[in-house]
Amino acid sequence: MLKTAKFGGSSVSSAEQFRKVKAIIDEDDSRRIVVVSAAGKRSSADHKLTDLLYLCHAHLTYGVSCEEIFNSICQRFIEIRDDLGLSYRVEEELEALKRHLNKDISVDYLVSRGEYLTSRLMAEYIGFHFVDASECIFMNYDGTFDTAGIAIAVKKALSEFGKIVIPGFYGSLPGGKIKVMSRGGSDITGALAAAAAGADVYENWTDVSGILMADPRIVQNPRPISRITYAELRELAFMGASVLHEESVLPVKEAGIALNIRNTNASSDCGTMIVPSIGKEDPEDERFITGIAGRRNFDIITVRSRNMRVNQSLRQALEIFEHYKVNTEHITLGLDSFAVVASAAQIGEDLYNICSELQKTLRADDVQIQEGIALVAAVGRKMTFRPGISGKLFQALGREGVNIKTIAQGSDELSIIIGVDNSQYETAVRVLYESFAG
Numbered sequence: 001m002l003k004t005a006k007f008g009g010s011s012v013s014s015a016e017q018f019r020k021v022k023a024i025i026d027e028d029d030s031r032r033i034v035v036v037s038a039a040g041k042r043s044s045a046d047h048k049l050t051d052l053l054y055l056c057h058a059h060l061t062y063g064v065s066c067e068e069i070f071n072s073i074c075q076r077f078i079e080i081r082d083d084l085g086l087s088y089r090v091e092e093e094l095e096a097l098k099r100h101l102n103k104d105i106s107v108d109y110l111v112s113r114g115e116y117l118t119s120r121l122m123a124e125y126i127g128f129h130f131v132d133a134s135e136c137i138f139m140n141y142d143g144t145f146d147t148a149g150i151a152i153a154v155k156k157a158l159s160e161f162g163k164i165v166i167p168g169f170y171g172s173l174p175g176g177k178i179k180v181m182s183r184g185g186s187d188i189t190g191a192l193a194a195a196a197a198g199a200d201v202y203e204n205w206t207d208v209s210g211i212l213m214a215d216p217r218i219v220q221n222p223r224p225i226s227r228i229t230y231a232e233l234r235e236l237a238f239m240g241a242s243v244l245h246e247e248s249v250l251p252v253k254e255a256g257i258a259l260n261i262r263n264t265n266a267s268s269d270c271g272t273m274i275v276p277s278i279g280k281e282d283p284e285d286e287r288f289i290t291g292i293a294g295r296r297n298f299d300i301i302t303v304r305s306r307n308m309r310v311n312q313s314l315r316q317a318l319e320i321f322e323h324y325k326v327n328t329e330h331i332t333l334g335l336d337s338f339a340v341v342a343s344a345a346q347i348g349e350d351l352y353n354i355c356s357e358l359q360k361t362l363r364a365d366d367v368q369i370q371e372g373i374a375l376v377a378a379v380g381r382k383m384t385f386r387p388g389i390s391g392k393l394f395q396a397l398g399r400e401g402v403n404i405k406t407i408a409q410g411s412d413e414l415s416i417i418i419g420v421d422n423s424q425y426e427t428a429v430r431v432l433y434e435s436f437a438g
């Protein structure tokens with residue numbers, strides 16, 4: 001068994017957090033690849049080292065001294081090192097870096113030092129070998145990854161050293177220059193390393209006990225999702241749930257590796273296990289909804305025409321939406337009408353232009369707009385096998401006076417999506433959760 005464990009910024013923000021990480025590593029010998037973020041916030045008033053490093057660079061660009069910020073960064077590393085009784089000479093690294101602090105320093109190099117130094121300290125503390133991301137996470141100029149090169153380098157390091165720590169968030173370009181990923185990129189490093197090594201599980205350790213079944217700002221204490229498929233996760237993320245970024249899931253999803261989201265501060269919680277597939281029989285869990293997510297602010301544009309030739313009219317309508325760079329979320333079709341749901345933010349100022357073009361091009365009798373629509377999705381792989389689910393959903397919503405404006409079911413029956421007035425959004429989420437998930 002081989003596990004790759006990635007620890008996020010809050011999991012490595014202080015010596016105390018480092019101790020938790022060590023306890024997690026020590027308790028399972030299969031955690032042999034560890035990926036580390038830069039130290040994050042210790043409290044809500046604190047700052048992430050990555051933010052401070054970007055701030056240093058901004059000061060340098062404008063010719064303002066960054067000494068104070070830089071010293072506070074040094075302080076964080078020294079504090080962690082001393083508290084844990086480590087010997088790594090972090091001052092020497094920081095002194096060398098300080099000598100290069102001028103407006104020409106590469107922002108990517110400077111910012112990557114957050115992950116680099118945090119990982120150096122972690123490697124010494126847990127007794128793993130440090131492998132620089134510049135030597136195993138290879139990036140192409142176009143922003144993609146050289147996955148074949150990464151696989152060779154990670155496997156080689158693993159077989160040579162047995163247990164390794166890799167800094168997250170950065171890698172190197174073909175010429176060797178350091179390049180950082182998008183913010184939160186350590187998740188990607190973890191997934192790449194797990195896929196490269198053919199790990200059995202990619203553990204993503206953070207400060208929550210997994211993905212919640214609904215937005216905690218709407219539903220009080222929603223349960224965490226214990227198991228979910230990659231396909232369900234994608235639906236939930238698409239519908240607005242804040243889960244891991246698609247890019248950071250892709251390498252493990254493609255390799256068929258399970259992804260386990262865990263909480264460093266509650267390490268005995270099982271978290272959320274994301275897997276390629278779950279068999280029909282799932283005796284552990286009776287609920288047929290995996291999660292609920294939604295987004296506000298959509299428009300429904302309904303086109304009516306007595307002489308509608310469906311294919312032609314739909315094609316023309318979609319071309320108009322495409323021209324205005326608006327993605328259609330859903331289309332419902334009637335005999336003499338169809339309705340398109342699209343995000344109001346994407347439609348923007350073009351609403352009336354779109355409607356008048358629809359009217360003219362399709363020679364429609366009528367084009368109507370309903371604004372302020374929220375979409376709520378109930379996502380669940382088990383819905384496929386149970387007849388009457390939508391009936392029950394609508395009954396529950398009806399009882400609470402939620403007026404449904406539009407309905408769509410994903411073609412793979414993974415989700416049922418309803419459109420309600422923005423003002424009924426929270427009620428709809430709560431009713432669905434309480435009736436089917438809680």
Ligand code: ASP
Nearest residue numbers: 037050169183184185186
């Ligand atoms: N430290 C980087 C950030 O704050 C990357 C990461 O934490 O994943 O975005």
